[in-house]
Amino acid sequence: MSFSWAKHYEPKSDLSKWIDERLPLPRLVYSAVGAGYPVPRNLNYFWNFGVLAGFALMLQIITGIVLAMHYAPNALIAFDSTEHIMRNVNWGWMLRYAHANGASFFFIVVYIHIFRGLYFSSYKAPREMIWLLGLVIFLLMMATAFMGYVLPWGQMSFWGAKVITGLFGAIPLVGEPIQEWLLGGFAPGNATLNRFFSLHYLLPFVTAGVIILHIWALHIPGSSNPTGVEVKTESDTVPFHPYYTAKDGFGLGVFLILYCLMLFFAPNFLGHADNYIPANPLSTPAHIVPEWYFWPFYAILRAFTFDFLIIPAKLLGVLAMFASILLLFFMPWLDRSPVRSGNYRPLFRVFFFILLADIVLLGYLGGAAAEEPFVMLSQLGSAYYFAHFLIILPIISKIEKPKPLPYSITDAVLGKPGTGMAGGPVLQPAE
Amino acid sequence: MIRIGAFLVGLFLSGWLIVSFGVGAAAFISEPPKETAEHAFHEEPKQLTLASDGPLGQFDRQQLQRGFQVYKEVCSACHSMRLVSFRNFEDLGYTEDEVKAIAANWPTQTPSIDPATGEATTRKALPADAIPSPHANETAARAANNNALPPDLSLITKARHGGAAYIYSLLTGYQEPPPELATRFPDSMPGPGLNYNPYFANLNIAMANPLGGDGIVTYSDGTEATRDQMATDVSAFLVWTAEPTLEKRHQTGWAVIIFLIIATGLAYMSYRSIWAGKKH
Numbered sequence: 062m063s064f065s066w067a068k069h070y071e072p073k074s075d076l077s078k079w080i081d082e083r084l085p086l087p088r089l090v091y092s093a094v095g096a097g098y099p100v101p102r103n104l105n106y107f108w109n110f111g112v113l114a115g116f117a118l119m120l121q122i123i124t125g126i127v128l129a130m131h132y133a134p135n136a137l138i139a140f141d142s143t144e145h146i147m148r149n150v151n152w153g154w155m156l157r158y159a160h161a162n163g164a165s166f167f168f169i170v171v172y173i174h175i176f177r178g179l180y181f182s183s184y185k186a187p188r189e190m191i192w193l194l195g196l197v198i199f200l201l202m203m204a205t206a207f208m209g210y211v212l213p214w215g216q217m218s219f220w221g222a223k224v225i226t227g228l229f230g231a232i233p234l235v236g237e238p239i240q241e242w243l244l245g246g247f248a249p250g251n252a253t254l255n256r257f258f259s260l261h262y263l264l265p266f267v268t269a270g271v272i273i274l275h276i277w278a279l280h281i282p283g284s285s286n287p288t289g290v291e292v293k294t295e296s297d298t299v300p301f302h303p304y305y306t307a308k309d310g311f312g313l314g315v316f317l318i319l320y321c322l323m324l325f326f327a328p329n330f331l332g333h334a335d336n337y338i339p340a341n342p343l344s345t346p347a348h349i350v351p352e353w354y355f356w357p358f359y360a361i362l363r364a365f366t367f368d369f370l371i372i373p374a375k376l377l378g379v380l381a382m383f384a385s386i387l388l389l390f391f392m393p394w395l396d397r398s399p400v401r402s403g404n405y406r407p408l409f410r411v412f413f414f415i416l417l418a419d420i421v422l423l424g425y426l427g428g429a430a431a432e433e434p435f436v437m438l439s440q441l442g443s444a445y446y447f448a449h450f451l452i453i454l455p456i457i458s459k460i461e462k463p464k465p466l467p468y469s470i471t472d473a474v475l476g477k478p479g480t481g482m483a484g485g486p487v488l489q490p491a492e
Numbered sequence: 493m494i495r496i497g498a499f500l501v502g503l504f505l506s507g508w509l510i511v512s513f514g515v516g517a518a519a520f521i522s523e524p525p526k527e528t529a530e531h532a533f534h535e536e537p538k539q540l541t542l543a544s545d546g547p548l549g550q551f552d553r554q555q556l557q558r559g560f561q562v563y564k565e566v567c568s569a570c571h572s573m574r575l576v577s578f579r580n581f582e583d584l585g586y587t588e589d590e591v592k593a594i595a596a597n598w599p600t601q602t603p604s605i606d607p608a609t610g611e612a613t614t615r616k617a618l619p620a621d622a623i624p625s626p627h628a629n630e631t632a633a634r635a636a637n638n639n640a641l642p643p644d645l646s647l648i649t650k651a652r653h654g655g656a657a658y659i660y661s662l663l664t665g666y667q668e669p670p671p672e673l674a675t676r677f678p679d680s681m682p683g684p685g686l687n688y689n690p691y692f693a694n695l696n697i698a699m700a701n702p703l704g705g706d707g708i709v710t711y712s713d714g715t716e717a718t719r720d721q722m723a724t725d726v727s728a729f730l731v732w733t734a735e736p737t738l739e740k741r742h743q744t745g746w747a748v749i750i751f752l753i754i755a756t757g758l759a760y761m762s763y764r765s766i767w768a769g770k771k772h
Binding site for chain 2 (some may be wrong): 074099102103104140144147148156158198205209240299303304307308311313314315317318321323324325326329334335337338364365366367371377381384388394395397430433434437440441443444445447448450451452453474475
């Protein structure tokens with residue numbers, strides 16, 4: 062992205078000139094996150110969450126690599142090796158709890174980051190690629206987290222793996238062969254555990270690669286902002302360093318306090334007691350549930366109870382669960398409003414908060430038992446979810462009357478009233 | 493194009509869900525699900541306060557030693573504790589010699605190999621050994637307990653919803669089944685080899701009341717060994733076995749939080765000073 066007023070890297074010392082001629086890494090850092098990257102001056106705290114997500118990934122990688130030095134991915138000793146880490150390895154308890162709660166906080170941060178994207182329409186042109194890459198990161202995170210939860214080989218690890226890999230069996234014709242191929246057998250066993258460990262180690266680094274593309278794609282148009290009006294002049298921006306390095310540093314401190322409160326004082330609050338029971342293929346737990354961050358999707362999966370013509374309910378549930386994430390890929394083309402920010406879209410705002418409440422409800426239902434009235438409520442909640450993105454949003458984005466936009470970010474910051482669409486409409490993406 | 497396709501997919505998914513809801517709701521209204529015995533008679537755990545509760549929690553080592561005594565004299569006959577080693581008991585306040593004695597005098601011996609012949613045999617435990625299981629294997633355990641497997645107790649307070657409070661309630665919850673159970677849910681009456689306990693998930697537990705009365709154990713520190721006292725002490729002990737590093741976790745937590753509050757405060761002041769005067 063070429064804001065003409067961006068400062069350029071100018072090495073002063075002999076050493077920095079020497080490095081710059083041979084490997085311009087300091088130059089790259091300067092223009093990516095340093096004083097050479099202009100950012101809108103009016104970003105609110107919802108813009109902190111990207112950096113927090115990157116930090117959470119780094120935390121997971123570091124704690125994960127050290128845990129991997131002591132963990133044994135063999136079905137006979139995996140559970141015991143985890144307890145060995147908790148009891149015998151110096152600070153092992155801290156590493157384990159850091160990694161387990163780190164996964165939860167990674168998802169909390171990423172969900173807020175995604176909801177920011179939905180509210181402020183960060184997915185609109187010219188930022189569609191950032192959004193698509195972000196969804197790829199989200200899918201990778203979910204795969205990584207699912208496989209990671211299997212590794213301690215507790216009751217929930219085993220039975221959760223059984224349920225989710227069982228979904229592949231729902232695919233007609235090729236389903237069962239695919240399921241056996243994934244599992245390395247007929248049921249989750251040592252082969253499954255070993256390969257899940259290998260992939261769990263690999264995927265975070267794939268995720269890191271996609272994150273680099275995600276940030277690269279962001280730096281082409283630059284950051285959006287809460288008004289949704291694009292940057293016009295220098296006074297709309299501030300250099301990333303020191304303004305946002307300082308704000309992100311503060312945000313990181315707040316995040317770390319909340320994270321450490323959970324890690325040190327309630328480390329098992331988000332977990333399930335059954336995972337402290339060693340896996341037993343002959344003993345099915347009363348309620349099989351995944352970790353909390355999968356609960357909305359689990360609710361959608363379990364909401365389908367009736368076959369539709371030739372499609373069995375199980376397959377419908379699987380397709381709907383995948384559809385619930387895949388439909389997000391189409392957001393730039395479903396939401397046709399020329400206005401980005403929900404702050405200026407009163408009708409959209411109302412439905413956005415209904416969606417938020419709906420997803421929280423689905424989350425609660427996903428962790429509940431598969432009984433009435435929870436199943437009925439999941440059916441209503443899931444129906445609203447699909448209706449919101451696929452029916453409601455395309456319609457209201459066409460018919461709503463947005464509030465007048467400020468002419469520029471500077472005007473918004475100085476408190477000047479809006480002047481209608483002079484802020485400039487969003488470029489319509491090609492169909 | 494995309495919106496038309498999205499509209500149709502949305503119509504199908506939401507539509508089918510509404511239809512499913514309708515059918516389910518009709519079934520629910522016409523034939524409401526019957527109340528189960530568990531729903532009617534299961535009780536939530538009683539309140540239990542331990543010294544280790546809360547962010548300032550620390551173990552009461554006297555209580556842990558009493559709890560250990562209860563485990564050793566009552567529970568270890570059937571329940572293994574294979575994740576705890578004898579050397580861990582120094583954490584309870586025992587000296588090295590006391591730990592050696594506890595290990596050597598443990599009722600069950602540690603499986604071993606005769607160095608001369610290679611035959612399987614047993615030997616006295618050393619502090620480095622884990623607590624040996626009272627049964628040779630799962631089959632032996634089930635054979636001795638009416639086909640029920642006594643769970644390993646190392647992690648039991650973390651492996652059950654309700655934690656230590658659940659264990660305490662279970663141990664003190666044995667009672668005669670109420671007459672309403674026999675009339676409303678005769679199938680849920682305890683059969684042969686089962687005992688009624690409303691704190692247990694399905695009301696009937698294979699374990700007989702292990703703390704049948706007061707004074708089963710004579711505490712070495714002279715505390716009166718009522719049922720309640722023994723149940724509380726062994727629950728506290730089981731919190732320790734599940735998480736021996738609890739105190740260190742709390743202490744480290746306080747140090748980290750205090751550091752972070754100061755550091756975040758400084759970061760905040762730095763943020764404000766950098767942005768001072770810059771309207772945003």
